[in-house]
Amino acid sequence: MPTPLVVAVDFGGTKVEAALVDTDGRLIEGSRHRRPTGRTAKIPDLEASVGGVVRDTIAALPAGAELVGVGIGCAGPIDRILGLVSPLNVPHWRDYPLRDFIAGVIADAGLDIPVTLEMDGVAITMAEHWVGAAQGVDNVMGMVISTGIGGGLIVGGRVITGPTGNAGHIGHVEVGDIIGDDTFGNPSALEAMASGPHTVSWARRQGFTGTTGEDLAAAYAAGDPVARAAIGRTGEAVGRAIASATALLDLELVAIGGGFSHATPDLFDHMRAVIAAHYFPYVRKVRIVPSALSSEGPLIGAAALVHRAHLLP
Structure with a gap:
């Protein structure tokens, strides 16, 4: 059976990261990528950073593995129903459709997998509960x-x-x-x-x-x-x-x-x-x-949104 992996995305006030994470909460070597965000970044800059790390991470998919979903942890506040984010320390994103944007990047890569968005605090808590x-x-x-x-x-x-x-x-x-x-x-x-x-x-x-x-x-x-x-x-x-x-x-x-x-x-x-x-x-x-979990916690937590989805409402 192919190894199931999640594209984990962590979006915060200074950076966005993405990595592949397996069912044991381990990051796949060589799949972790990071780009800047920040208070002065405009929408095209932020989209370039988010899209860039997601595409780079997908490109790192090892042979014998398959992607089963995307988990996104984002600084709040968010709207989990509509998939919108308004991270306080990134003022150029207010009610930004982050879930749909990443779903579009995933579709452009020829993939049909679910995309889950939750607040980053939810993700990190799930990571600590899982393997921390x-x-x-x-x-x-x-x-x-x-x-x-x-x-x-x-x-x-x-x-x-x-x-x-x-x-x-x-x-x-x-x-x-x-x-x-x-x-x-x-x-x-x-x-x-x-x-x-x-x-x-x-x-x-x-x-x-x-x-x-x-x-x-x-x-x-x-x-x-x-x-x-x-x-x-x-x-x-x-x-x-x-x-x-x-x-x-x-x-x-x-x-x-x-x-x-x-x-x-x-x-x-x-x-x-x-x-x-x-x-x-x-x-x-x-x-x-x-x-x-050191600096890997937010990414492990983003992956938990898919690998441990049974804990979510």
């Missing part, structure tokens, strides 16, 4: 802390998407008196204060001279007091959001990935301190752990 840090746990939130902050939910062993596909979008819950940037018209949203760029933005207002999350991580490691305050502030904000989600959903585990989540292991300590101080014992029980 949340294996065997049926009440889970997956999170990504990077250019933006996304999330997804599995409750009672089933993926929760909501009618529009945006359930679990924890980056846009409000976290009280910690105030961030007004990028989204709501400086109280978690993403406005705790994403990588917004953490750096706060630090720069306090006198930090670096410009990237990597700069901030290096300064933190060197003992810079502003960098340490920035990481502590972000960890507290994320911890508050996790505490609220756990109070609502009785979560057992939260698995966190994304580039900025690797800034320092101390970031997790700050989150856990918030949880440990909570007044409800059932909130204090939630475990917060790093993703076990």
Whole structure:
């Protein structure tokens, strides 16, 4: 029998990636491709990047394999019914028909396979539940802390998407008196204060001279007091959001990935301190752990939309 593979696509605020993924959640060597996205990219640029990585990935199909579907994880918000996306950090895509665009690329390649779109937080949560840090746990939130902050939910062993596909979008819950940037018209949203760029933005207002999350991580490691305050502030904000989600959903585990989540292991300590101080014992029980999947998690999750479709509503 031919080996069934999925074209996995992960679209985010700085890049789009695609790769072939097998039924064990493994990326096929040589099939992973990446192109830029970003706040300044126009529709033709974005289409060129998305179409390019999908075509390059299809071209890497090994002998003895067949494509059984396409899974797309995209930064939110989305409309899972109509296949539309409006990623907040890519302002030139608003209600863009990403599912239909990729379906067209697939058809142009002579293929007739299903195309599934979900929010990237749903995809990463499914990846952690499948082959990552949340294996065997049926009440889970997956999170990504990077250019933006996304999330997804599995409750009672089933993926929760909501009618529009945006359930679990924890980056846009409000976290009280910690105030961030007004990028989204709501400086109280978690993403406005705790994403990588917004953490750096706060630090720069306090006198930090670096410009990237990597700069901030290096300064933190060197003992810079502003960098340490920035990481502590972000960890507290994320911890508050996790505490609220756990109070609502009785979560057992939260698995966190994304580039900025690797800034320092101390970031997790700050989150856990918030949880440990909570007044409800059932909130204090939630475990917060790093993703076990490194940078491959979003692609594995996109493939899970096809390989593990039985978990979706």
